[in-house]
Amino acid sequence: MTAPETPAPDAVLDCLGQRCPLPVIALARRLPSLPVGGVIRVLADDPAAAVDIPAWCRMRGQEFLGATAGPGYDVRRSR
Amino acid sequence: MIPSSVYLDAATAAPLHPVARQALLAALDDGWADPDRLYSAARRARQLLDAAREAAAEPLGVRPDELSFTASGTTAAHSAVLGGLVGRRRFGTGLVHSAIEHSAVLHAAQRHVAGGGTATEVPVDRLGRLDLDAWAAAVAAPGVALAALIAASHEVGTVQPVPAAAAACAAGGVPLYVDAAQSVGRVPVPEGWSVLTASARKWGGPPGVGLLVVRKGTRWESPWPADEHESGRTPGTVNLPAVVAAAASLRAAAADAAAQAARLAPLVDRIRSRVAAQVPDVEVVGDPDDRLPHLVTFSCLYVDGEALLHALDRRGFAVSSGSSCTSSTLRPSHVLEAMGVLSHGNVRVSLHSGTTDADVERFLAELPGIVADLRAEAGVVGL
Numbered sequence: 001m002t003a004p005e006t007p008a009p010d011a012v013l014d015c016l017g018q019r020c021p022l023p024v025i026a027l028a029r030r031l032p033s034l035p036v037g038g039v040i041r042v043l044a045d046d047p048a049a050a051v052d053i054p055a056w057c058r059m060r061g062q063e064f065l066g067a068t069a070g071p072g073y074d075v076r077r078s079r
Numbered sequence: 080m081i082p083s084s085v086y087l088d089a090a091t092a093a094p095l096h097p098v099a100r101q102a103l104l105a106a107l108d109d110g111w112a113d114p115d116r117l118y119s120a121a122r123r124a125r126q127l128l129d130a131a132r133e134a135a136a137e138p139l140g141v142r143p144d145e146l147s148f149t150a151s152g153t154t155a156a157h158s159a160v161l162g163g164l165v166g167r168r169r170f171g172t173g174l175v176h177s178a179i180e181h182s183a184v185l186h187a188a189q190r191h192v193a194g195g196g197t198a199t200e201v202p203v204d205r206l207g208r209l210d211l212d213a214w215a216a217a218v219a220a221p222g223v224a225l226a227a228l229i230a231a232s233h234e235v236g237t238v239q240p241v242p243a244a245a246a247a248c249a250a251g252g253v254p255l256y257v258d259a260a261q262s263v264g265r266v267p268v269p270e271g272w273s274v275l276t277a278s279a280r281k282w283g284g285p286p287g288v289g290l291l292v293v294r295k296g297t298r299w300e301s302p303w304p305a306d307e308h309e310s311g312r313t314p315g316t317v318n319l320p321a322v323v324a325a326a327a328s329l330r331a332a333a334a335d336a337a338a339q340a341a342r343l344a345p346l347v348d349r350i351r352s353r354v355a356a357q358v359p360d361v362e363v364v365g366d367p368d369d370r371l372p373h374l375v376t377f378s379c380l381y382v383d384g385e386a387l388l389h390a391l392d393r394r395g396f397a398v399s400s401g402s403s404c405t406s407s408t409l410r411p412s413h414v415l416e417a418m419g420v421l422s423h424g425n426v427r428v429s430l431h432s433g434t435t436d437a438d439v440e441r442f443l444a445e446l447p448g449i450v451a452d453l454r455a456e457a458g459v460v461g462l
Contacts, residue, residue: 019404020411021381021423028381028462048403048411048422055421059362059380 009041009074010034020048024056027075031062034077039065041072049073084395085438089281090233090261090374090429091399096283099328103285106320113316115307124319131319131326135290138333139268139275147291147309148317148325152260152278153183155289158313159256159274160187161302162293163225164196167254171222172196177209177239178417179232181258185413188227197222206366207237207418215247223253230259230269234401234414234427235365236347236374238266245271254297261371263290264332266340273297279325282332283431287318288325335432340372343430346439347375350428357447364420374429376401378415379450381459382424390449391426396442401425424450 013030015023023044034040042053053073057064065074086094095103106127112120114128129143136143149155164174174188178200188198201214209228218226226248231238241257248255254273262268264282268275274297279288291312293299306314332339347370355363360380379387384402391398399405401412402425411422428442454460 019409020402021383024423025381025457025459025462028459046403047409051411051416051419051422055362055419056380058419059360059421 241269284325379424
């Protein structure tokens with residue numbers, strides 16, 4: 001899953017040490033501040049984030065780009 | 080005022096069936112002696128044990144000598160996996176299992192791998208149904224000793240394609256172990272397996288009784304130190320009063336299963352549709368049609384699962400959750416993870432023969448407000 005070659009995101013959200021659902025809530029609050037097409041990286045070490053961030057993207061029609069080192073999760077604002 | 084309690088966690092343990100209570104009390108008087116000894120009290124105990132074995136075998140459609148009682152459903156699952164692997168070690172050390180097996184099966188698989196064996200996990204789709212093509216390929220690989228598939232998911236209720244999975248196993252001569260803990264006493268047991276396990280407390284029997292069924296001709300060897308009890312399949316003297324209660328209640332539950340399924344399945348359908356319609360941002364998970372009649376699972380976006388369980392408990396509702404914050408390991412349910420569905424704010428509701436229409440209505444009436452209050456407290460409304 002780790003992709004060290006991932007291009008730099010437009011914003012980074014540090015949710016390390018936070019338990020779910022907090023990283024997902026932080027993502028939902030922050031993403032609208034990015035322009036459509038912008039990419040945010042959520043740094044989250046709660047194991048549930050690996051499940052819940054892609055699931056949130058699916059429920060909200062946003063684009064989940066994948067997991068990165070960090071551990072992080074890249075999301076593109078698509079609407 | 081403390082609200083009246085509504086117990087909706089039958090998938091963990093159903094309330095004790097009246098038949099189980101009656102049989103348990105009677106067997107405490109008549110079934111305390113060791114069935115293997117040679118005196119009259121022991122012979123009475125032996126008769127009770129033999130009768131219990133016949134009573135439990137009949138609804139499963141198996142021979143009494145194929146069925147053993149174990150100290151729990153978990154012990155039965157461990158025995159099924161490890162014994163199936165030991166019995167076929169000459170053919171290989173490969174175990175194939177679905178990604179949504181019960182943790183008892185996965186823990187046995189971890190033990191097998193730690194001992195030098197291999198385990199191949201077969202994925203499921205978004206509804207929690209086995210990927211049959213991947214399964215067929217996995218069981219056809221060389222060196223597979225055993226395959227394990229849960230009959231229906233204990234977390235989301237999706238019924239698994241056991242007959243097709245069994246056919247793939249049979250084509251390669253691989254025995255299939257089916258964990259039928261959520262199915263026995265509720266729905267007919269699927270065909271095609273070589274080893275099957277169940278747990279009495281799921282059908283209204285007492286805790287501390289499991290069933291291990293090994294079909295004739297199956298290469299299975301006890302993974303435990305040698306012991307003569309239960310045809311050498313499970314060590315230690317059985318808890319005979321509990322076994323008698325388990326068998327009597329299984330017969331009663333199986334006789335009533337079709338009627339209960341016909342009554343509970345519409346209640347589950349009602350929960351699925353009303354929760355989806357009346358709770359915003361909720362994901363109702365599992366197969367909408369091909370599912371167990373008594374179990375329904377959903378996840379509420381932005382809600383902490385532990386806080387939700389406590390809030391429901393304060394209103395008298397007992398349910399369980401697959402959310403990470405409710406587990407001792409702080410990991411989300413591996414079943415929800417394998418399906419790729421939301422894991423936080425997760426609730427599993429499971430019904431039993433004592434669940435009434437009014438119970439379900441009260442739950443459905445209160446849930447939207449409880450979730451709304453939690454979201455308001457967390458400041459996540461409108462996200």
